[in-house]
Amino acid sequence: MAKGTNDAQLLVQSLRKAYAATPTSLKIIDLYVVYAVATALIQVAYMAMVGSFPFNSFLSGVLSCVGTAVLAVCLRIQVNKDNKEFKDLPPERAFADFVLCNLVLHLVIMNFLG
Amino acid sequence: MATSKVEGSSSLRHAFGGVLSVFILLLIGVVAFSIRLFSVIKYESVIHEFDPYFNYRVTQFLSKNGIYDFWNWFDDRTWYPLGRVIGGTVYPGLTLTAGTMWKLANSLNIPLSVETVCVFTAPIFSAFAAWATYLLTKEVKGPGAGITAAAILAMVPSYISRSVAGSYDNEAVAIFALIFTFYLYIKTLNTGSLFYATLNSLAYFYMVCSWGGYTFIINLIPMHVLLCIVTGRYSSRLYIAYAPLVVLGTLLAALVPVVGFNAVMTSEHFGSFLVFIIIHVVALVYYIKGILTPRLFKVATTLVLTVGIAVCAVVVAILVALVASSPTKGWSGRSLSLLDPTYASKYIPIIASVSEHQPPTWPSYFMDINVLAFLVPAGIVACFLPLSDASSFAVLYLVTSVYFSGVMVRLMLVLAPAACIMSGIALSEAFGVLTRSMKFHITKYFECSHTEAPAKLGESTSTESSAPLENMTKSDTTEKPEVARKEKVARRKQKKEKELTENAHVKPVSAKKEKRPLVLPLEASIVSVFLLIVLGGLYVLHCVWAAAEAYSAPSIVLTSHSHDGLHVFDDFREAYAWLRHNTEVDDKVASWWDYGYQTTAMANRTVIVDNNTWNNTHIATVGTAMSSPEKAAWEIFNSLDVKYVLVVFGGLVGYPSDDINKFLWMVRIGGGVFPHIKEADYLKDGQYRVDAQATHTMLNCLMYKLSYYRFVETDGKGFDRVRRYEIGKKHFKLTHFEEVFTTHHWMVRIYKLKPQKNRIRGKSRKSKLGSKSTSSKSGGMTHKNPWN
Numbered sequence: 001m002a003k004g005t006n007d008a009q010l011l012v013q014s015l016r017k018a019y020a021a022t023p024t025s026l027k028i029i030d031l032y033v034v035y036a037v038a039t040a041l042i043q044v045a046y047m048a049m050v051g052s053f054p055f056n057s058f059l060s061g062v063l064s065c066v067g068t069a070v071l072a073v074c075l076r077i078q079v080n081k082d083n084k085e086f087k088d089l090p091p092e093r094a095f096a097d098f099v100l101c102n103l104v105l106h107l108v109i110m111n112f113l114g
Numbered sequence: 115m116a117t118s119k120v121e122g123s124s125s126l127r128h129a130f131g132g133v134l135s136v137f138i139l140l141l142i143g144v145v146a147f148s149i150r151l152f153s154v155i156k157y158e159s160v161i162h163e164f165d166p167y168f169n170y171r172v173t174q175f176l177s178k179n180g181i182y183d184f185w186n187w188f189d190d191r192t193w194y195p196l197g198r199v200i201g202g203t204v205y206p207g208l209t210l211t212a213g214t215m216w217k218l219a220n221s222l223n224i225p226l227s228v229e230t231v232c233v234f235t236a237p238i239f240s241a242f243a244a245w246a247t248y249l250l251t252k253e254v255k256g257p258g259a260g261i262t263a264a265a266i267l268a269m270v271p272s273y274i275s276r277s278v279a280g281s282y283d284n285e286a287v288a289i290f291a292l293i294f295t296f297y298l299y300i301k302t303l304n305t306g307s308l309f310y311a312t313l314n315s316l317a318y319f320y321m322v323c324s325w326g327g328y329t330f331i332i333n334l335i336p337m338h339v340l341l342c343i344v345t346g347r348y349s350s351r352l353y354i355a356y357a358p359l360v361v362l363g364t365l366l367a368a369l370v371p372v373v374g375f376n377a378v379m380t381s382e383h384f385g386s387f388l389v390f391i392i393i394h395v396v397a398l399v400y401y402i403k404g405i406l407t408p409r410l411f412k413v414a415t416t417l418v419l420t421v422g423i424a425v426c427a428v429v430v431a432i433l434v435a436l437v438a439s440s441p442t443k444g445w446s447g448r449s450l451s452l453l454d455p456t457y458a459s460k461y462i463p464i465i466a467s468v469s470e471h472q473p474p475t476w477p478s479y480f481m482d483i484n485v486l487a488f489l490v491p492a493g494i495v496a497c498f499l500p501l502s503d504a505s506s507f508a509v510l511y512l513v514t515s516v517y518f519s520g521v522m523v524r525l526m527l528v529l530a531p532a533a534c535i536m537s538g539i540a541l542s543e544a545f546g547v548l549t550r551s552m553k554f555h556i557t558k559y560f561e562c563s564h565t566e567a568p569a570k571l572g573e574s575t576s577t578e579s580s581a582p583l584e585n586m587t588k589s590d591t592t593e594k595p596e597v598a599r600k601e602k603v604a605r606r607k608q609k610k611e612k613e614l615t616e617n618a619h620v621k622p623v624s625a626k627k628e629k630r631p632l633v634l635p636l637e638a639s640i641v642s643v644f645l646l647i648v649l650g651g652l653y654v655l656h657c658v659w660a661a662a663e664a665y666s667a668p669s670i671v672l673t674s675h676s677h678d679g680l681h682v683f684d685d686f687r688e689a690y691a692w693l694r695h696n697t698e699v700d701d702k703v704a705s706w707w708d709y710g711y712q713t714t715a716m717a718n719r720t721v722i723v724d725n726n727t728w729n730n731t732h733i734a735t736v737g738t739a740m741s742s743p744e745k746a747a748w749e750i751f752n753s754l755d756v757k758y759v760l761v762v763f764g765g766l767v768g769y770p771s772d773d774i775n776k777f778l779w780m781v782r783i784g785g786g787v788f789p790h791i792k793e794a795d796y797l798k799d800g801q802y803r804v805d806a807q808a809t810h811t812m813l814n815c816l817m818y819k820l821s822y823y824r825f826v827e828t829d830g831k832g833f834d835r836v837r838r839y840e841i842g843k844k845h846f847k848l849t850h851f852e853e854v855f856t857t858h859h860w861m862v863r864i865y866k867l868k869p870q871k872n873r874i875r876g877k878s879r880k881s882k883l884g885s886k887s888t889s890s891k892s893g894g895m896t897h898k899n900p901w902n
Contacts (some may be wrong), residue, residue: 007413011406018405048225059368060170067361073397074308074358082404085306085350097308101358104312108365 029076033069040065060112067105071098131257138261139248143241144251146268148659151279152239153666159233159280164708164725166282167715169208170232172200172863173282176213177228183369192710193732194702202371203728207324208284208292219222236277236286243290243887244268247534250297253304254504255539258546269653272482272530287494288325291477293531295321295331296511300504306359309742314510315362322367326349329382330528332363332515336389343396347503360390403446412506446684447651474523481525481660485653486533493536496543508535508655544646548639555636621849635672640806667730670712672769683767686712689862692855697758704751705760706740706780707733713760722754730787737784739789740777740817748850749818751867758853760863763821765834765841766860777804777817806842813843820865823848823859828860 002093043061078086078094086094153162174185183254187200191607216231252260267273276285298314301307322328339356342348364386367377377383403411490512497505512532519529568758627859634642672683693703694717711723723733739750751759764772773780778793785791795811796802802819812818826832826844833840848865855864 007410008417011410011417014406015402053757056368059375059378060365063361063365067358067365069363070357071308074311074354077305077354079234083350086391089306094308095313101308101312101362104316105365106605107361108362108369112365 002034007099023081026076026080029079033072033076036065036069036072054114056114060109060114064105064109065098068102071101071105074083074098074101115818125783135257139264139818142244142248142264142268144260145265146241146244147237149269149661149851150274152242152278152662154637155397156662157668157671157673160670161229161233162278162280162670163283164711166280167286168711168725170229171715172204173199173209173212173232177210177216180833181213182208191718192714193726193729194606194720194722196729197730202374203726205324205326205372205500206370207322208235208282208287208319210228210323211239212285215339216498228727231265231521232282233280234279236283239266239278239287239290240273240277242390243273243293243531246290246293246297247531247538250293251535251538252299253297253300254535255542256504259539259542261538262542262545263535266537266541266653267531267534268388269657270483270486270534271657271665272526274657274661275482275665276527282669288321288327289527289531291317291321291324292327292331292528296507299335299359300507302355303351303503303507306354307560308325308354311358311508313353314355315359315366317361318359319366319369321362322370323371327525327528328367330514330518332383333385334511336386337514339389339393339772340512341392341506341510342503345506347506348393348396348400349503350397352503353393356393356631357390360386377751383709385575390399390632396525406578410597445447445570455633457861471522471524473521475527478523479528481664483530483533484656485649486537489537489540490533491540492540496539496774506811508532508539510692512536539767541650545643545673548634548643548646550641551634551639552636554633555639558637575730634885670805678776683769683859683861686860687716688857688865689855690716692857693719693758693760694865696855701757702755703758703760704736704739704754705754706736706762706776709760709762722756730783734784734787737780738788738797740773740780740790741816744816744819744848748867752870757867759816759820759867760867761817761863762822763863764836764862765821765825769861770836772861773817773820774821775836776805778816803839804837804841805839806840819846819848820844820851820863823863 020053040062043058043065047058075098077083078089078097079091080086139301141644173183175187179187182205185201188197189200190197212228212235213233216228220224220436227855244267248260250260251263268696273289276283277289293316295317296312302310302314318328318331319769321331331627335356339352342352343598352592354385364377364383366377367383383748404412406414407467474482494509494512497509501623512529512535515525515529515532519526670686674681674683690713693713697719698702699718701719702722703713704722705713707723707725710721710726712723713719714724723729723736727733735750735754739747762769762772763774764770765774778796781791781793781796783792796809796815798807798809798812804812804822822841822843823846825834826843831840832844850868851865853863853870854866856862
């Protein structure tokens, strides 16, 4: 058991150390993802308290948070310099795609919000 | 200099190849369009079948009233007295597409009528579908396979059957949307670009708008993602291809009113959510694996597994309980009948009665995809050499569509693009190998006969000087010559058949190449190429024949060839025109549900039930009325405000799809809701017959009487040409209905309900007074409630 907790501590430490080594731009994207997911969880908790009418508003709210989180993760994948598959992709192009996809997502959200 | 000249000639070749392929694709589009025009040439530019008439009527409404009225349209001329919410129950893709094309054409002052646009929508979109197949197969294998697959899809009979000119149905645009969505998914998978992921979601939205079969996409793509994860092909491109599609796709699907909240609540979509969660877990695992040392990663996995499995079990238990609590486990009836083919016949007779929903027979496979049935297994093998994400998707698509086509013959349409892609790959690979062998042998022959410089052994075509460079030999031209030349000079005299074994000796030299090209003997290659071309020719012949003879019948106009020429049976339109011109606008017409769409579209009268078949009880009411004796039927129809009853009868001319042949389904469906109708009452010794041996119930039911009234006057004996015997009851009178119109060939017969008598005289009045002393009445017949 002691070895287990020791291992767990070691695990958490090494995770923290490895994460601290990532570049700042990626950390900002990660923070944005965490913010989006937290917003989604807050909305779900609110729905659990208040009820799900109107359902389309709830759905569009939650899915917009999840959608921006997913798109931010995609951006992070494409911008990450350690990712060998995307080394010829200029980060400006990745960001432009990200903006376009977000635009489509929010257009749909606005339509569905009701 | 040689390399730049070679590169120049190679880029010229590529440019020439590009222009040639554009030209070929244009021709393929023209072929796809023209092969579907047989019915316009043989008959006229008319809308076929039943469902297209509904779509045509909706498009007419859209073009006349604009999109806002269309979106909010409540149709009161069908399913009387219930009505139908058109805006919320129709898949708008097809009508919006045709409406847009009509608007565009008219705004450019090209005066096309709505009917013309509707008739020719399907051929235009089949040309687009062929081009989409080219794009998809190009992503899977290469441009050569793409062109072959596009050429095959342009002509495949299964797709022609649902997209001839005049077949204005959802599949006309849906198949194009399906292939295009798959193309964008594979493109995103291959490139990892978020731009294509956005386009993929928009194409999926167009597919959801067009057809209920979109559930195939939203289940196939998660299946493929799961397959990639399980076979160890997870990559960040897979995440980019899948995750945005799920979120955007669900939102866009929920935007379409027909789907609405079903996009998140029905089991058909749960697969995509489950795989969404799984891919996030896998992505996290890969990320953590990347930043930890292997030992620590093992510790992490044990920790996560112990905690995670407990949580997972709880979540799965809750989910299963939720889903199991609903009687159909959350699936809709039609999807359930796909998974369990016996479901429909047990629980929903309407779905079981549609002939398109029956399983196909073996001959229908050869009729519909012909030669492709042989080429598909070869294509599957070719997809495995080498296996990539895209080719694994193609194989998965084929396997699932083969299963579904085996369940329902209508879904052979989904099999068609998969079979074409596979066959295109197979044919292209075969041609590649054979032409490579031929070129190699021919250049070797020319080299040997002209100069002493030997050709390269074991490589496809490249000699140093002039032969075009194949992909695999480009790397070897500089290094190989000296070593190879010596060995080849020694072996020049040997027979060509030994070249394969000699390849093994040359192998250490050619170890740089990844794969050894297969070179076949020259005569075998020439004969094989010739035979493959003959195979293609037979395929084309079959497709043209099928398009011309089998699939071009508009089924609203029938023809038959006899010794004195061509007979045209235009009875349906005759009857609808009569209804249109000789009845009041608000009169209600009752018929079996097959003819509902045509009646509302062509006769412009209100109907009781139509092909949408959304209300089983209403259809059962009409079925019960048709199966009851005259008086009871009159009561039922009178309670529905029906004025006219329409019956289709084929006994005089031998038209086999008439109402007497469909009658047992009316009995079954009616009996499913009203237990006093029993199927056994209409069968004599388990056999369905209408001759003198038929049961009393059968000979007195409304359908029999309306079909065979005055039939004996045609030939004196009442010989039914479809059933091939004389009918049972020949001379009878109708008491509650009167015949108002019978078409030229007696195919459609229209009857009017006689108004009820003012007062009853004599015996019937006395018996009524005696028996019904408790009910309050003031003369006249009392209405029996058929629903008690």
